[in-house]
Amino acid sequence: MNDARRILDARGAACPEPVILTRKALAEGGFDLLEVLVDDPSSRDNVVRFAGFAQCGVEDVAEEGSTFRILLRPDAGPASPRAGQGERSVQPAPEAPGPLSAQGVTVLITAGGIGSGDGNLGALLLRGFLYTLAEADGVPRRIILMNGGVTLAVQGSDSLVNLKRLAERGVEILACGTCLEFFELRERLAVGRVTNLYEIAGLLLQGRTLSL
Amino acid sequence: MPVIATFRSSHAALAAERSLLGAGLAVELIPVPRQIRSDCGFCLLLELAGAGAPELQLLDVLDACGATGRWRVVETQADPASRKVKHYERCP
Numbered sequence: 001m002n003d004a005r006r007i008l009d010a011r012g013a014a015c016p017e018p019v020i021l022t023r024k025a026l027a028e029g030g031f032d033l034l035e036v037l038v039d040d041p042s043s044r045d046n047v048v049r050f051a052g053f054a055q056c057g058v059e060d061v062a063e064e065g066s067t068f069r070i071l072l073r074p075d076a077g078p079a080s081p082r083a084g085q086g087e088r089s090v091q092p093a094p095e096a097p098g099p100l101s102a103q104g105v106t107v108l109i110t111a112g113g114i115g116s117g118d119g120n121l122g123a124l125l126l127r128g129f130l131y132t133l134a135e136a137d138g139v140p141r142r143i144i145l146m147n148g149g150v151t152l153a154v155q156g157s158d159s160l161v162n163l164k165r166l167a168e169r170g171v172e173i174l175a176c177g178t179c180l181e182f183f184e185l186r187e188r189l190a191v192g193r194v195t196n197l198y199e200i201a202g203l204l205l206q207g208r209t210l211s212l
Numbered sequence: 213m214p215v216i217a218t219f220r221s222s223h224a225a226l227a228a229e230r231s232l233l234g235a236g237l238a239v240e241l242i243p244v245p246r247q248i249r250s251d252c253g254f255c256l257l258l259e260l261a262g263a264g265a266p267e268l269q270l271l272d273v274l275d276a277c278g279a280t281g282r283w284r285v286v287e288t289q290a291d292p293a294s295r296k297v298k299h300y301e302r303c304p
Binding site: 120161 | 213215222226240241242243253254260271284295303304
C-alpha cells in the first residue's frame with residue numbers, strides 16, 4: 001500500500017504549537033498519513049489526545065532517542081486497533097429497558113424537585129428527568145406545572161433549557177396561573193402558557209397522568 | 213463537537229459544573245447515557261469547538277475537576293425523517 005505521507009517536524013516547538021500545527025496540517029489534507037515529530041512527552045500526549053478529538057486514527061506512537069514519532073491517519077476514527085487508542089462505547093446492557101417513551105402521557109410536576117430527603121438532590125433529579133424526557137423517543141402530550149413546579153419554567157431556571165426542548169418537540173407546557181401569581185413569577189414565565197384550575201382539572205381527569 | 217465527561221460521584225459532577233460555569237463555559241449537567249458505564253448517574257455535556265489551546269485547557273480543567281472519562285458524542289441519522297441516534301466513543 002502506497003500511502004502519501006506528510007512529515008510535520010514540530011521538534012523545538014513549545015506547547016500548544018505542535019497541536020496547532022497538527023490541526024492546520026490535518027485541515028489542509030492532501031495525504032493519507034501524517035507523521036508528527038515532537039521532542040517533548042507532553043506535546044506527544046497532547047497531539048495524541050487532539051487526534052482522538054479530531055476523529056483521526058493514531059497508527060503508531062514511537063520513541064526514537066529524544067524524538068517522538070506519531071503517525072496519524074485522518075478519517076480513520078479514533079479506535080485504531082493497531083495503536084490501541086480509544087474504545088468503542090459499550091452496547092446497552094442486556095437488561096436495559098427498551099426505548100423510552102412517554103407518548104400521550106400528561107406529566108404533572110408540583111415541586112421544584114423530585115421527592116424529599118435533600119432539596120439539592122431533588123432538583124438535580126428533576127432536571128435530569130426532564131432532560132431524559134426531552135431525549136426520549138416519544139415525548140409526553142403535555143406537562144402541567146403547579147405550586148413549586150412553576151419555578152422550573154421561569155427565567156434563570158436550570159430546567160428551562162429542557163422544557164424548551166420539550167416544547168420544540170410539540171409538548172404543551174402549562175403553568176398554573178394562581179401559582180405563578182403566588183410566587184410573583186408571572187412576568188418571568190419563559191416557556192409554555194398560563195392556565196387555570198378548570199383546564200388543569202379537566203386535563204388530569206382525561207387520559208394517563210404521571211404525577212411527580 | 214459534543215463531549216461527555218463522567219465523574220466518580222454526583223458531588224464531583226456538580227462541583228465541576230460550578231467551576232466550568234463560573235469560568236464562563238457552556239456546560240450541561242445531564243444523566244449519564246445508558247450506553248456509558250459510570251460510577252455516578254450524572255455527567256457533563258460540553259461542546260468543544262475545535263482543538264486549539266482553549267479546548268486543551270478545558271480538557272485540563274476537566275481532569276483537574278476529577279473527570280474519570282471522556283466520550284465523544286456522535287450523532288447518526290438513518291434518513292432525514294428519522295430522529296438522530298447518539299453513539300458514544302471513548303476518548304483517550
